[in-house]
Amino acid sequence: MLDLERLRALTAVATYGTVSGAADALHVTTSAVSQQVAKLERETGQKLLERNGRGVRLTDAAELLVRHAERILALVEVAQSDLEAHRGTAVGELSVAAFPTAIRGLVATALVRLRHEHPRLRVKVCEVDPIESLPQAARGELDMAIVQDWNNEPLALPDGLAKGHLCEDVADVALPADHPLADRDSVELKELAGDSWISSTADSVCYDWLTHTLRSVDSEPRIDHMAYEYESQLALVGAGCGAAILPRLGRCVVPDNVRVLPLRPLLERRLFAVWRTEAARRPAIRATVDVLRAVAAAQVPDLTQRPT
Amino acid sequence: MLDLERLRALTAVATYGTVSGAADALHVTTSAVSQQVAKLERETGQKLLERNGRGVRLTDAAELLVRHAERILALVEVAQSDLEAHRGTAVGELSVAAFPTAIRGLVATALVRLRHEHPRLRVKVCEVDPIESLPQAARGELDMAIVQDWNNEPLALPDGLAKGHLCEDVADVALPADHPLADRDSVELKELAGDSWISSTADSVCYDWLTHTLRSVDSEPRIDHMAYEYESQLALVGAGCGAAILPRLGRCVVPDNVRVLPLRPLLERRLFAVWRTEAARRPAIRATVDVLRAVAAAQVPDLTQRPT
């Protein structure tokens, strides 16, 4: 009889291309994965991995088995999810990835309520940029990813994932206090064409989005500085290094030498929770999304109406 | 992660209704099955079995899990079968059930050829009446069942099973040597209406078939004696106890005090091999069916043209 853990080991090798990559993902040693696959080879009577340079290559038989294994493992996840739904209560472990402003502006508060309302549910939060968390969720390394979707750039969802809308958030522009436009009530993005910009680091969705957005008003946007944390970006803005886009959700204290102005038209992002469709029926998923929505709803006035 | 062996244990309990029945089917002790299910309960966090009188009853959660498990286990079998097909050669173990005349008339010879042509295939034969072997094959306790199908009574195949035709066989009637019709070249069944009959035992398809067949010529057939083995039936015929239907396949030596006459019209049975559709792609299945057909074809003249 085939063993699901062994099938998972093989699919992990197929996914990551190397035995050690699979071992990392499964949190075991390479030796363990190697032995699991070797056992699978003995059981099936067929060679599954072949040495290929320093790595391995899957044989045709292994590719075939992986295709079956993916269907089987998906069905197993549906069964587990269905069984948990039958139980009705949110229990077990739920690993959630979120980007920084969502963690402090939404998830932290939600965790308090979740711990209170679902004491048997253990939510593990990890700060991961959506650029990473989406594929991780698709691969099953995460149960839920909290991601964003700017109004000028829709979210591309990998196969097998479902999303649930959480709330809207508005982003303003942060300018040095001595900027010519710093005393305006609001500003249009195109008025800032030619300005120097401060962005998130290049391995984040915010960087991709900012360059894309600025290109609509400025053929050659100048991104001179990059910092992943907004607090650092604001320090750079205060030092007169340029402008930055600053979401309202999870906003830190703005230094005195920085002015924050609303943009015209509003620059909005939508927040989504994303999960695998196989796990959709888990009460843990539903409960977490519900609480996230409730927390978000309580903050909507703050986010969309605050003068700045 | 769910474990397939544990799921199999639960489905066996669902199938057989009792823990000990499941244990028998899985060839382990009741304690082992009980522990497996208990572990499943801990993993899923839900009660699966409830004491019910001296036995157990499956909870709703267990019923739900069984439905999923059946789909998963079927998919696993397809994967294994597909993988073996990819390998191309017939290997591993194949458990085959056949009724007595098929064993000596067909399977024994086929085993010799199979052992020669597919040395890595181990075929295990067990004599089981089709009345038992069909459900056993459907439940996965057997890989193949060799069954018969009389020309006046088609075979009802349970869901999930496929069949392959092997050959035809003809049955004659055995009469005491001093029977008034014993010297005829052939005889019609209705000429024997009112005669006493010797049948297979009541727990066999042959008994069911014989009573059904005789009813078409005799409203109240007299079945005075029953013996599972034809050799015993012929001894009874020779002792003047009645008539018997005697297939040509695997026919033993006929005693001197018994005459065997062909029936008009021919009483034919068709032989089939039956297997689960999930295992249909196994080369072991295909190879065995092919050899059975070849052996049968070599005997067809003997079976259908022999004067008696």
Next chain:
DNA sequence: TCCAGCATGTAGCGATCCTACACAATGAGC
């Protein structure tokens, strides 16, 4: 009331699986 039948719990033994370590093979950098 006793007993047969069924399920569960426990102790112990063997198998399994994982980690740590050693070793082999490859390919990139100097």
Next chain:
DNA sequence: GCTCATTGTGTAGGATCGCTACATGCTGGA
């Protein structure tokens, strides 16, 4: 061309798992 980092496989030992045998508890019929 040599060295070394990277990757995969093999082996020994310890922890865990899973099974059997046996004891115990419960139920329903004789």
